[in-house]
Amino acid sequence: MNALFGKVALMGLLALGAGTASAGVTVKYIEADKFADMPFAPWEREEVLRDLTDYFNELGAKLPQGQDLAIEVTDIDLAGREYPNVRGPRELRILKGGADWPIINLRYSLTQDGQVLHAGDAKLSDMNYLHRIHRYNDNDSLRYEKRMILEWFNATILKKKSG
Numbered sequence: 001m002n003a004l005f006g007k008v009a010l011m012g013l014l015a016l017g018a019g020t021a022s023a024g025v026t027v028k029y030i031e032a033d034k035f036a037d038m039p040f041a042p043w044e045r046e047e048v049l050r051d052l053t054d055y056f057n058e059l060g061a062k063l064p065q066g067q068d069l070a071i072e073v074t075d076i077d078l079a080g081r082e083y084p085n086v087r088g089p090r091e092l093r094i095l096k097g098g099a100d101w102p103i104i105n106l107r108y109s110l111t112q113d114g115q116v117l118h119a120g121d122a123k124l125s126d127m128n129y130l131h132r133i134h135r136y137n138d139n140d141s142l143r144y145e146k147r148m149i150l151e152w153f154n155a156t157i158l159k160k161k162s163g
Contacts, residue, residue, distance in 0.1 A: 025060030025069045036077040075105040079144040124148040
């Protein structure tokens with residue numbers, strides 16, 4: 001009896017693990033070398049894309065079981081403007097709060113069990129990015145972009161009302 005109960009419990013855990021594994025996010029960057037505003041150095045560009053991918057995956061953990069989100073990022077214009085730095089290995093990104101707000105263009109498709117629940121194009125932007133409160137560390141170079149992504153994700157994918 002205990003052996004049978006153990007096998008049933010193990011099968012239940014495996015089934016639960018399989019359901020959790022199916023929920024997730026797939027992120028593709030379409031012609032990333034042509035994005036409007038990315039760091040000059042290739043290793044910094046890769047770091048930005050990796051950090052954004054990690055953030056999309058972090059948000060994907062909030063998806064209901066069995067749902068998958070496919071995202072194709074078609075353009076990125078990071079907050080601020082980048083200027084050469086003669087004194088260090090990284091370029092300087094200057095944030096003025098004028099016409100340098102962050103913009104991310106993407107296509108998305110939310111599916112469950114192979115059925116499309118919601119799909120579309122989105123242009124994420126935040127003209128007031130320097131004048132709004134955010135929950136991200138000031139050392140996070142993508143804090144303004146992450147706030148835009150979180151707001152879009154909550155409103156469009158999770159259908160949460162803000163406020």
